Amino acid sequence: xxxxxTTLIHHPYKPPAGFDAIPPGxxxxxxxxxxxxxxxRSRDWKHxxxxxxGLHGTPTTFTLEERIATLEGGKHCTLVPSGLAAVVLVGMAxxxxxxxLLIPDNxxxxxxxxxxxxxxxxxxxxxxxxxxxxxxxAAKLGPxxxxxxxxxxxxxxxxxPDMPALVAAVKAHKNAHPAGxxxxxxxxxxxxxxxxxxxxxxxxxxxxxxxxxxxxxxxLMGSVVTRDEALHHLVHFCHMRVGYGIGGNDAELVLxxxxxxxxxxxxxxxxxxxxxxxxxxxxxxxxxxxxxLPGSPGHETWKRDCAGAACLMSAVFKPEFSPERVDRFCDxxxxxxxxxxxxxxxxLCAPYDIPALRTTPWPHKGGLVRFxxxxxxxxxxQADIAQAxxxx
Ligand SMILES: *Cc1c(COP(=O)(O)O)cnc(C)c1O
Numbered sequence: 001x002x003x004x005x006t007t008l009i010h011h012p013y014k015p016p017a018g019f020d021a022i023p024p025g026x027x028x029x030x031x032x033x034x035x036x037x038x039x040x041r042s043r044d045w046k047h048x049x050x051x052x053x054g055l056h057g058t059p060t061t062f063t064l065e066e067r068i069a070t071l072e073g074g075k076h077c078t079l080v081p082s083g084l085a086a087v088v089l090v091g092m093a094x095x096x097x098x099x100x101l102l103i104p105d106n107x108x109x110x111x112x113x114x115x116x117x118x119x120x121x122x123x124x125x126x127x128x129x130x131x132x133x134x135x136x137x138a139a140k141l142g143p144x145x146x147x148x149x150x151x152x153x154x155x156x157x158x159x160x161p162d163m164p165a166l167v168a169a170v171k172a173h174k175n176a177h178p179a180g181x182x183x184x185x186x187x188x189x190x191x192x193x194x195x196x197x198x199x200x201x202x203x204x205x206x207x208x209x210x211x212x213x214x215x216x217x218x219x220l221m222g223s224v225v226t227r228d229e230a231l232h233h234l235v236h237f238c239h240m241r242v243g244y245g246i247g248g249n250d251a252e253l254v255l256x257x258x259x260x261x262x263x264x265x266x267x268x269x270x271x272x273x274x275x276x277x278x279x280x281x282x283x284x285x286x287x288x289x290x291x292x293l294p295g296s297p298g299h300e301t302w303k304r305d306c307a308g309a310a311c312l313m314s315a316v317f318k319p320e321f322s323p324e325r326v327d328r329f330c331d332x333x334x335x336x337x338x339x340x341x342x343x344x345x346x347x348l349c350a351p352y353d354i355p356a357l358r359t360t361p362w363p364h365k366g367g368l369v370r371f372x373x374x375x376x377x378x379x380x381x382q383a384d385i386a387q388a389x390x391x392x
Contacts, residue, residue, distance in 0.1 A: 083208020160298025
C-alpha cells in the first residue's frame with residue numbers, strides 16, 4: 001500500500017470543537033480506538049459512561065435511546081433493528097426452557113409465530129389468552145408463567161383491553177414463577193403519546209420505531225424500554241450477546257422523525273376519527289373498529305386510559321359482500337396502497353381473514369379491511385374509499 005493511504009487513514013487533523021448543530025451528530029463506527037490497554041480493559045459498556053464497540057452504542061444511538069426512554073416515561077432503552085426484534089429480544093432475555101409465556105389472542109401475528117417457532121423449539125411453552133377478559137388471563141397464569149404480553153389495542157381488530165385489570169390479575173397471582181412474572185406491552189399504537197405504559201403498571205414497553213417515531217416509512221427499528229434497572233440489564237446483556245446492533249444512518253432518521261412525531265400523531269388521529277365515523281355510516285359496512293368510536297370493543301376503557309388514538313381503523317363488510325367483492329374494493333382504491341405497516345405519510349390498507357388468525361370466537365361474518373390513514377387530505381381519502389365502495 002502507498003504512503004498516501006497511511007497518511008489519509010491516520011490523518012492528524014481534528015476539526016475545532018464547539019460545532020453546536022441543532023440535530024445530534026451522526027456517528028458511524030464498527031469500532032472505536034482506545035487510548036491505552038488499561039482503558040481497553042477497564043472501559044464500562046453497561047452504563048453508557050464510555051464506548052467499547054459499535055454494537056455497544058455510539059453517541060448517536062445513546063442519544064436516541066435517551067429520547068425514546070423519555071417519550072415512554074421510562075428510564076432505560078435498548079434499540080434493536082426492528083419492532084419484531086424488540087419483541088424477540090424480550091422473549092430471549094427473560095425465558096428459559098420450562099418457562100411459559102402468555103400472549104393475547106389478538107396480538108401482532110409475528111409475536112405469536114415466534115412463540116410457536118423458536119420459543120417452542122427451545123422448550124418454552126405459550127398459551128393465548130383473551131385480552132378482553134382478565135378472568136381468562138387469571139385462569140391461564142400458572143407456576144411456569146414468566147412473561148405476559150399485552151397489546152393495546154389488539155392488532156388488526158383494535159379491541160382496547162383494560163391494561164390495569166390485566167396487570168392486576170398478574171400481580172394477584174399467588175402461585176408465581178420463582179423469578180416472578182414480567183408484563184410487557186407492545187406499545188407501537190400508543191407510541192408513548194396516547195398513554196404512559198409504566199403508569200398503567202407495565203414492566204416493559206416495546207415499540208416498532210418503524211411506525212410513528214420514524215414516520216417516514218423508510219427505516220426499520222425497535223425499542224425496549226423499562227423503568228427497572230435489573231430488568232433493563234437482563235434485556236441489555238442479552239442484546240449484547242445476540243448482537244442486535246443498529247446503524248447510525250437509521251438512528252438519524254428516527255431522531256429526525258421524533259421532532260414532528262406528536263404533531264403527526266394528532267393529525268393522523270383526527271383524520272382517522274373523521275373517516276371512521278363516516279365509514280361506519282356506509283350501507284356496505286357492518287361495523288368500523290376503532291377504539292375512539294362509541295360501540296367499538298373497549299371504547300370505554302380507551303376513554304378512561306387514553307389521550308389519543310393512532311391512525312388505524314378496520315372496517316367489517318356486511319356478510320353479503322363475498323371475499324371476492326372485498327378484494328375488489330381493495331384493488332379499486334387508488335390513494336390507499338395495498339400494504340402492511342402504518343404511520344407513514346402514505347395511506348395503506350390490507351384485507352385480513354380474522355378467524356384464521358385467532359382461537360377466540362369472532363362475532364362477524366363479513367370480510368375485514370384494515371386502513372392506515374396517512375397524511376393526505378381527508379376529503380381525498382374519503383372520496384377514494386367512496387369510489388371503491390361503489391366498485392365493490
Ligand atoms: C409493525 C409492528 C411491529 C413490528 O415492527 P417491525 O419494525 O415492522 O418489525 C410490532 N408490533 C406492532 C403492533 C406493529 O404494528
